Amino acid sequence: NAGVTQTPKFRILKIGQSMTLQCTQDMNHNYMYWYRQDPGMGLKLIYYSVGAGITDKGEVPNGYNVSRSTTEDFPLRLELAAPSQTSVYFCASSYSSVEQFFGPGTRLTVL
Amino acid sequence: ELKVEQNPLFLSMQEGKNYTIYCNYSTTSDRLYWYRQDPGKSLESLFVLLSNGAVKQEGRLMASLDTKARLSTLHITAAVHDLSATYFCAVVYTGNQFYFGTGTSLTVIP
Structure with missing residues (x-):
């Protein structure tokens, strides 16, 4: 099992650009989550999903969108x-x- | 406002000593989690505490939960250098809303 994989590992974006962070799990888990971690801080929940087709907002959803068309992604x-x-x-x-099983993370910088 | 507070934020301790990290939370929850994070790495699940009075131990770490006091503790026994990391607690509200503490950065000095 690969567990939870995320791509890319690093990304630099310019202000106003768009991108999609990918997350895939091969453990047939029904629950999936997205968090952000700012320097020196704990994690904050952005969105979560309890199964394919079902998503809900977390603590800091503004500026983000998610979808869950399959169990894996x-x-x-x-x-x-x-x-x-x-x-x-x-x-x-x-x-x-x-x-919870965590992926390795994506480090994003917006300039 | 929902709050999860950890203390201390920074902890420097000598090898062989014991210490406790505290996690207080502001609203009733029936689940509390402890995680470890090494610098530049992802999070590793340590403990999941599901009920009042729950106690779990793994090696030199022991976690407990008092839901009435809204308090969890992570006790470190006879610290070793390999335990140096940042430790987070997280509380779950309304089913699936996870709220993390700001973390305790632990350094174990030989």
């Missing part, structure tokens, strides 16, 4: 990148929201 879309979205983004998955 949970992409995060940034439409108009802003410097405030400079952060490390982690995807996680779990079975029925007990133990």
